[in-house]
Amino acid sequence: MMTDTAFGTGPIQAPIVELRGIGKNFGNITALSGVDLSVRAGEVACILGDNGAGKSTLIKIICGLHSHDSGSYLVDGHPVHFQSPRDALERGITAVYQDLAMIPLMSVWRNFFLGSEIVTGHGLLRRLDADKMRTIADEELKKMGIVLADIEQPVGRLSAGQRQVVAVARAIYFGARVLILDEPTAALGVKQSGIVLKYIAAARDAGLGVIFISHNPHHAYLVGDHFVVLKLGQVELDSPRKELPLEQLTYHMAGGGELTSLEHELQRTSRA
Amino acid sequence: MSTLRQAQAQASVPDVGLTQTSRRSLFWRFVRHPELGSLVGAVAVFAVFYALAPAFRLPTSWSNMLYESAMLGIPAVAVAVLMIGGEFDLSAGVAVYSSALAAAMFSYQLSMNVWAGVAAGLALALLIAFVNGWLLIVTKLPSFLVTLSTFLMLQGINIALTKVLTGSVATNDISNLGGFTSAKAIFATEFTVGGIHLHVAVLWWFAFIAVGTWVLLRTRVGNWIYAVGGNADAARAVGVPVAKVKIGLYLAVGFTVWFTAMIQLFTYNVVQSGEGPGNELLYIMAAVVGGCLLTGGYGTAIGAGIGALIYGMTKLGIVYAGWDNNWLLFFVGLMLLIATVTNALVRRQIGKRSALS
Numbered sequence: 001m002m003t004d005t006a007f008g009t010g011p012i013q014a015p016i017v018e019l020r021g022i023g024k025n026f027g028n029i030t031a032l033s034g035v036d037l038s039v040r041a042g043e044v045a046c047i048l049g050d051n052g053a054g055k056s057t058l059i060k061i062i063c064g065l066h067s068h069d070s071g072s073y074l075v076d077g078h079p080v081h082f083q084s085p086r087d088a089l090e091r092g093i094t095a096v097y098q099d100l101a102m103i104p105l106m107s108v109w110r111n112f113f114l115g116s117e118i119v120t121g122h123g124l125l126r127r128l129d130a131d132k133m134r135t136i137a138d139e140e141l142k143k144m145g146i147v148l149a150d151i152e153q154p155v156g157r158l159s160a161g162q163r164q165v166v167a168v169a170r171a172i173y174f175g176a177r178v179l180i181l182d183e184p185t186a187a188l189g190v191k192q193s194g195i196v197l198k199y200i201a202a203a204r205d206a207g208l209g210v211i212f213i214s215h216n217p218h219h220a221y222l223v224g225d226h227f228v229v230l231k232l233g234q235v236e237l238d239s240p241r242k243e244l245p246l247e248q249l250t251y252h253m254a255g256g257g258e259l260t261s262l263e264h265e266l267q268r269t270s271r272a
Numbered sequence: 273m274s275t276l277r278q279a280q281a282q283a284s285v286p287d288v289g290l291t292q293t294s295r296r297s298l299f300w301r302f303v304r305h306p307e308l309g310s311l312v313g314a315v316a317v318f319a320v321f322y323a324l325a326p327a328f329r330l331p332t333s334w335s336n337m338l339y340e341s342a343m344l345g346i347p348a349v350a351v352a353v354l355m356i357g358g359e360f361d362l363s364a365g366v367a368v369y370s371s372a373l374a375a376a377m378f379s380y381q382l383s384m385n386v387w388a389g390v391a392a393g394l395a396l397a398l399l400i401a402f403v404n405g406w407l408l409i410v411t412k413l414p415s416f417l418v419t420l421s422t423f424l425m426l427q428g429i430n431i432a433l434t435k436v437l438t439g440s441v442a443t444n445d446i447s448n449l450g451g452f453t454s455a456k457a458i459f460a461t462e463f464t465v466g467g468i469h470l471h472v473a474v475l476w477w478f479a480f481i482a483v484g485t486w487v488l489l490r491t492r493v494g495n496w497i498y499a500v501g502g503n504a505d506a507a508r509a510v511g512v513p514v515a516k517v518k519i520g521l522y523l524a525v526g527f528t529v530w531f532t533a534m535i536q537l538f539t540y541n542v543v544q545s546g547e548g549p550g551n552e553l554l555y556i557m558a559a560v561v562g563g564c565l566l567t568g569g570y571g572t573a574i575g576a577g578i579g580a581l582i583y584g585m586t587k588l589g590i591v592y593a594g595w596d597n598n599w600l601l602f603f604v605g606l607m608l609l610i611a612t613v614t615n616a617l618v619r620r621q622i623g624k625r626s627a628l629s
Contacts, residue, residue: 086511103502115510117492127490
């Protein structure tokens with residue numbers, strides 16, 4: 001990154017996360033093959049695709065839940081082979097899942113700090129610094145516009161939009177460099193989707209790399225810098241924003257050629 | 273980081289359902305204290321027997337009731353914590369006797385100091401616990417099946433091996449062996465406080481509840497236990513070592529199993545090889561009556577303590593009231609039913625909220 005800036009090549013930096021020809025098999029089934037992807041700081045890379053296209057497998061590889069079978073995965077230019085999500089977290093690669101990786105019955109602050117709890121004291125008296133965690137969780141959520149009357153309430157009690165923001169606030173607080181958002185707008189209404197898209201933009205402007213997985217080309221196009229469309233585990237389209245009008249993205253996303261033939265069929269049916 | 277903070281501050285602050293969460297319902301306050309229901313139950317049981325059975329009011333009765341509660345309550349605390357972590361241990365009841373038998377026979381048959389037997393009992397209890405946890409992780413089978421298998425195997429081994437080694441269904445009296453006095457002082461001494469004759473097991477029981485509560489509410493591991501039981505996949509995704517937590521929970525059960533075994537051994541000096549079956553369900557009963565969800569992720573150690581106390585009071589209350597002993601299981605079952613229905617309501621309510629939003 002430093003070298004690039006020194007050469008004065010502008011915003012072009014080395015990618016934080018780079019995948020080259022990534023493949024993954026589950027038994028006889030090829031879930032992914034030959035997938036390339038790179039994410040730089042301050043950039044939103046969108047991964048789009050239909051159900052079963054391999055989006056979930058891809059992000060599970062990126063965040064360390066699966067290891068890849070072929071190709072190479074580089075972080076800051078160094079090849080890695082993550083054994084667990086903790087390895088990925090240590091390098092600042094954080095996933096925010098569809099189910100948000102939250103425990104519905106646990107309180108907001110306990111969820112916020114789960115896996116990275118703040119402790120105080122030594123030896124047998126080593127304990128959770130509950131007051132500090134409550135205060136921090138409350139502050140971080142307030143920055144995101146969520147004011148909770150009670151930080152002790154279970155996360156299961158929050159709305160989907162609120163849980164989403166808790167998850168994003170948590171990732172950002174824990175120093176994420178690359179944020180992986182899996183279908184963050186899928187379950188949300190128009191207003192709450194807008195909130196999430198704003199935070200994606202805010203994270204990007206603050207210098208985080210964002211990998212945004214979506215079904216929805218309209219949402220993706222609002223914030224994306226680079227678009228990768230997956231189909232049956234392979235890259236169907238890989239294009240920067242400036243070379244890709246929304247219509248073309250929507251066309252690819254909606255099934256490309258298949259949609260055209262479907263359109264023909266439906267037209268005939270309606271005429272008959 | 274600082275640039276991000278600025279960006280956040282600049283982003284227009286949206287209002288995400290402020291009004292929804294500012295309302296605090298009684299229900300959600302109740303949810304935060306899983307043991308509240310069992311406390312109400314304990315007070316009710318106390319009131320009923322206090323009114324019906326004059327003998328229930330005597331201090332001597334309380335030494336018996338607290339001892340009964342403690343013997344159930346010590347393993348029940350660990351079983352509750354395990355259940356919060358999402359797993360069962362059906363072998364715990366029989367494992368108490370496996371550990372006690374191992375300790376007694378190791379000391380007597382090899383003519384050793386009883387402390388060597390105490391160590392052997394601990395080693396066996398932890399080994400059983402580790403095998404339970406390890407099998408669970410490796411086979412990915414439900415813990416119900418894994419520990420049902422070890423339960424049956426242990427039951428067979430207990431009786432068969434005791435027969436081989438002692439030629440009888442019970443172990444030999446170990447009270448003449450070296451180290452007996454010091455071991456009894458720790459595990460089975462008795463003393464009088466305020467007119468109540470107490471077995472030291474009662475103090476150990478309180479200590480285990482305190483440690484369990486501390487671990488659950490004030491340590492990282494406690495946070496992980498709730499998370500692993502509430503949603504193991506989510507916990508794994510944020511870096512919680514799920515397998516280690518689960519094996520650790522079984523080892524904790526193993527430790528309390530050993531402790532209960534030692535209290536048993538040094539109180540009676542002999543061990544009956546056929547005992548134990550049925551107790552594992554009473555431990556689970558105490559945990560559930562105390563507010564633990566059968567599905568994990570919810571409950572407290574103190575609740576399990578109250579569950580055990582309810583059992584102790586009911587068991588002896590029935591005797592003091594002059595009723596037929598057989599009513600005990602009926603009442604215990606009834607309380608379990610009430611507790612289970614309450615728990616189901618809690619879970620359904622939370623499920624509804626998550627589905628709606």
